[in-house]
Amino acid sequence: MVPIWTLKDADLAAASGDEAEAVLKRLVLTIREGEFVAVIGRNGSGKSTLLRVLGGLVPLRGGELAVGGSGRSIGMVFQNPDAQLVGETVYEDVCFGLENAAVPAEEMPERARTALASVGLNVAPDEPVENLSGGQKQLLSVAGAIVTGARALLLDEPTAMLDPASKRNVLEAVCRLHEGGTTVVWSTQAMDEIGYADRVIALDGGRLVFDGTPEQFLYGDFRPGESVDEDGELLPCPCRTLGFRLPYPVEVAHRLVRSGVPLRTLPLHPDQLLEAVDSLCR
Numbered sequence: 001m002v003p004i005w006t007l008k009d010a011d012l013a014a015a016s017g018d019e020a021e022a023v024l025k026r027l028v029l030t031i032r033e034g035e036f037v038a039v040i041g042r043n044g045s046g047k048s049t050l051l052r053v054l055g056g057l058v059p060l061r062g063g064e065l066a067v068g069g070s071g072r073s074i075g076m077v078f079q080n081p082d083a084q085l086v087g088e089t090v091y092e093d094v095c096f097g098l099e100n101a102a103v104p105a106e107e108m109p110e111r112a113r114t115a116l117a118s119v120g121l122n123v124a125p126d127e128p129v130e131n132l133s134g135g136q137k138q139l140l141s142v143a144g145a146i147v148t149g150a151r152a153l154l155l156d157e158p159t160a161m162l163d164p165a166s167k168r169n170v171l172e173a174v175c176r177l178h179e180g181g182t183t184v185v186w187s188t189q190a191m192d193e194i195g196y197a198d199r200v201i202a203l204d205g206g207r208l209v210f211d212g213t214p215e216q217f218l219y220g221d222f223r224p225g226e227s228v229d230e231d232g233e234l235l236p237c238p239c240r241t242l243g244f245r246l247p248y249p250v251e252v253a254h255r256l257v258r259s260g261v262p263l264r265t266l267p268l269h270p271d272q273l274l275e276a277v278d279s280l281c282r
């Protein structure tokens with residue numbers, strides 16, 4: 001797969017420039033065409049900064065960033081939608097990116113309608129942006145990022161303000177784009193979202209502390225069908241070691257395995273857990 005972003009020893013200081021304040025520290029990372037990368041970490045760990053660096057919004061202080069392939073055709077969603085919404089109305093805002101991308105005027109209404117529908121933003125196109133709720137603004141900013149058909153998306157906690165149904169709409173819309181080949185970098189605090197990615201990277205104090213698959217992050221070295229010591233701890237895995245909470249279905253799976261239930265798959269989502277339990281009962 002073609003590399004899109006390659007970071008070598010990337011360093012970035014906070015505004016003070018003090019080494020102790022560094023926000024990215026010697027980061028070595030390559031993100032390739034077609035990947036769906038979930039970026040996780042506590043508040044202040046450097047997730048937004050990393051996305052801004054990849055998006056070319058913040059220059060590095062040290063090290064290198066090479067950008068290739070579809071890294072030049074990106075759609076971005078900022079953590080705070082107010083920092084990115086520019087139109088007075090919903091329609092104007094979602095068309096802004098289309099104008100910049102020189103999309104013919106006659107194509108705009110249909111493309112805008114499709115993008116708004118795909119994230120499930122059900123408001124009138126002439127609704128003033130200032131009347132939208134925080135979550136509706138977040139949906140609008142996701143629609144604005146995907147409307148141009150960008151081949152790479154940088155999404156900074158795009159579901160942080162969304163209700164469960166809207167969160168699902170956005171996840172499904174982004175998963176559909178990923179299935180069509182779009183590269184996705186998605187930062188999140190929500191552990192239940194990382195199972196949609198095919199790669200997880202974890203940051204801690206600006207350093208990369210994990211880089212692997214969701215299964216490795218959530219189940220460590222455990223393999224389906226293996227048994228564990230019933231008196232032992234839950235399965236050791238980077239998610240727990242790094243102090244994050246397991247997603248609920250994964251925690252249930254860990255407990256089932258510890259109780260001697262021979263799960264044949266490693267569920268990441270609630271429906272996969274149901275399927276895994278169902279298959280044991282058949």
Ligand SMILES: Nc1ncnc2c1ncn2[C@@H]1O[C@H](COP(=O)(O)OP(=O)(O)OP(=O)(O)O)[C@@H](O)[C@H]1O
Pocket residue numbers: 014015016023041042043044045046047048049050079
């Ligand atoms: N413009 C800025 N000026 C100075 N320091 C900054 C700036 N932006 C971020 N920082 C610092 O960089 C560090 C990483 O911040 P960043 O926003 O990247 O973290 P994050 O992981 O996205 O956090 P959160 O989950 O709270 O959004 C923090 O210590 C923060 O104080």
